[in-house]
Amino acid sequence: MGAFDLQDIQAHCAALCAALPLAGIHSEQEYAQAIEQLDALLDAGGADESHPLALAVHQVGEAIAAYEAEHHPLPELPPGAMLRHLMDQHDLKQRDLPEIGSQGVISEILAGKRTLNARQIGLLAKRFGVAEGVFF
Numbered sequence: 378m379g380a381f382d383l384q385d386i387q388a389h390c391a392a393l394c395a396a397l398p399l400a401g402i403h404s405e406q407e408y409a410q411a412i413e414q415l416d417a418l419l420d421a422g423g424a425d426e427s428h429p430l431a432l433a434v435h436q437v438g439e440a441i442a443a444y445e446a447e448h449h450p451l452p453e454l455p456p457g458a459m460l461r462h463l464m465d466q467h468d469l470k471q472r473d474l475p476e477i478g479s480q481g482v483i484s485e486i487l488a489g490k491r492t493l494n495a496r497q498i499g500l501l502a503k504r505f506g507v508a509e510g511v512f513f
Contacts, residue, residue, distance in 0.1 A: 397437055402444040411441050412467060415506060424476065424503055438506030445506070456512045457489045463505045476500050 394400055398411045415437045423430035445451070454462060460483075464470070471483040477497050478486075485491035493501070493512050502509040 393433075397433060398440045399436055402440050405448075408441070408444050408448070411437055411444070415441060415504075416467070419504055424500065434503065438503065441506040442508075451507065451511055455489060456493050457487045459511055460493075460501065461487050463501075463507070467505065474501075474504075476504075 397414060398407055402408050402411050415434065418430050418434045418437060421430055422428045423434035425431065449466075451459070452462065464474075471480040471487075474483055477483055477500060482491065486493060486497075498509050498512045501507075501512060
């Protein structure tokens with residue numbers, strides 16, 4: 378790698394670190410901003426692993442998960458109650474999760490009448506930046 382390449386990488390890294398919490402989250406304000414950034418990245422297509430924003434989704438999700446593990450540990454809840462907890466925490470409504478299913482499907486999951494399938498668990502874990510195990 379030549380000096381030009383390193384300068385280019387340094388400039389891009391600085392821009393990314395200024396835009397996203399790649400160095401970690403250190404306050405509730407940064408945490409709230411990271412949640413908004415993650416939602417925007419997901420809405421822009423970053424939930425698709427082949428999308429160019431997928432790596433940013435992963436990195437921001439990891440930063441959020443690390444902060445939450447220390448400052449907002451998740452309670453142990455049944456899958457539907459965990460989904461409700463995360464929706465409340467992120468101020469989401471059923472209509473904000475169309476990738477999981479219709480509002481009727483989500484209502485049944487929240488009520489414990491329907492279980493989450495592997496695809497839904499993967500999408501929810503990515504959306505909320507949590508381990509898939511919280512939905513088991």
